[in-house]
Amino acid sequence: MSAKDEDRLSPADSRSPQDRPGPANQDRLNAEDAPGKTPPRRVRVTAPRSQASRAPSGYPVAREVAEQSEVGQVFVRSLIRSQLRLAVVVAVGFLLILLAFPLLLAWVPGIDRAALLGVPFTWLLLGVGVYPLIGLSAWLYVRTASRNEARYLDLVEDE
């Protein structure tokens, strides 16, 4: 839109107030420009909460278009697949180790009597040992998931 066009458009142009960032300001300007008219009533513009902010602000239109294209969808699908594979691998790995604990305790003879500083091995393993394992799994996952996303962004932005 040229500067001339801008001048020609009055503040109360054909666009509805909802399309403008500040409907209240526009109404005030409108009233000042045309003192004979009664100022339009203030309208509260609301949206259902469930619709709010579904598009994160700052989401580039170009990227949205790229993602809807056929090639873009291939990238999205492969991102989803790699994230799911990662999550399943970490979860299954963690659960297998967790499952190994009771089996270890049940099958290795004498381990139920083994103790460190008077605390039996069972208690150490279940009461303390599991937590570093959880933390490690989580950290590995976050690192790899962020890498997957960075790789996806490289691909989409190259498009």
Next chain:
Amino acid sequence: MNAGVGYAALIGVFAVTAVIGFFGLRISRTTEDFYVASRTVRPWWNASAIGGEYLSAASFLGVAGLILISGSDALWFPIGYTAGYLMLLLFVAAPLRRSGAYTVPDFTEARLESVTARRVTSVLVVMVGWFYIVPQLHGAALTMSIATGLPSWVGAVAVAVVVCVTVVTGGMRSITFVQAFQFWLKLTAIALPIVFILIVMGNTGLSVPAVAEPFAADPVASPAGAYRNISLVIALLFGTLGLPHVLVRFYTNPDGPSARRTTLIVLGLLSVFYLFPTLYGVLGRAFTPDIATGGTPDALVLLLPGRLIPGLAGDVLTALVIAGAFAAFLSTTSGLVVSVAGVISQDVLGGRVRGFRLAAVFSTLVPLVVALLTESMQLAGSVGLVFAFTASTICPLLLLGIWWRGLTDAGAIAGMLAGAALCGGSILLGRALGPGAGPMADFLAQPAAWSVPAAFAVMIGVSLLTRNRRPAGITKIMTRLHAPERPQAAPTR
């Protein structure tokens, strides 16, 4: 126990909660402020708040009590509570934040484009919330009667009133600050006394002799015991990622990566916290096994410091533990009230701030009445049943909704209803039959091991049969859920 100490602790916690809630009130203005703290909460704050909300009566009192009575088997409870967050991180955290929905029903509607599916989810979320509030109020009743000698209903009513006032006046923003504060209060309250006791033990030896061997060998694990443990761990692992008050917290992260970072911090905080209930349980087994035989093992954390440390020091430590316990009831209950009220106000009352306030009052009153009418059972056990219920209903919905394009509204509804009926029905049946259930008792009392796979199977099966009902915008929705939002996201910060 000295009643003055109890009163001082209670008044202290209530006053601080009210003050922080009040200051939150001064900065919360819009509807977004009320529901999701305008999504401006930083990961550390948010993680502390999640920890504050999550560590309920079951964690603060129940775990130690359970270790006192059932020994190393009970160690699976804190493992499950913590590992549930790992599952949440792996499968739900970032996509859920990116969905942009405020509540689980919002997510359902956005993903399945179906209002009926939304309504079913709403009903389930409200049920889960109420089931979970009831044990909190039971815990409050127990703690109040131990701390002050007042009749136990006073505790439940006091917690309900304080929660109601905080939520109605401040909404989510002040709740975030209150929760974050309460996490650190809980951690201090449970850690300081036990550290003090250990130091005293190390230096001088205790005047109280150990009366039992704390690690006494447990009876050889029976198949039934193994089934119970496995079923419990499944319930806790998959129940956590369906808890509405935990999920609502993820909407307060600015974006997907920060949702992940928050969860990582939460895992660290929980891992540190759960070392302490275990210590209480072990010391309780050694020095005060009579608390278990006395019928209130859940009171172990409250009674242990006073029993082991005589005099003023013991009183101060007891006051601290009581304050921590009430922080646990308050924070979990208010988190649940916020999420239940969010759902009710939006689905029934039009989503305005006024409706939210009304709904908050209503959603505190219903569980209060239930809590006053029912008998308290083992805290950790009753919370475990709520986890089994969410694992059989909301968990399959979220997992399949996020990762599988094929989920349809019909499939989701059928799966959730099947899960709810199987899990709820089995718990009720087990309760009704009592000891008459015989060998089936464990399968009925801990249904998660079969009801969760059943719910998944129904959801997948019905979705496959109703392929034509897949939402039209599925491509766009899946992109929104999984595509990272920042063009140049730094890999890890």
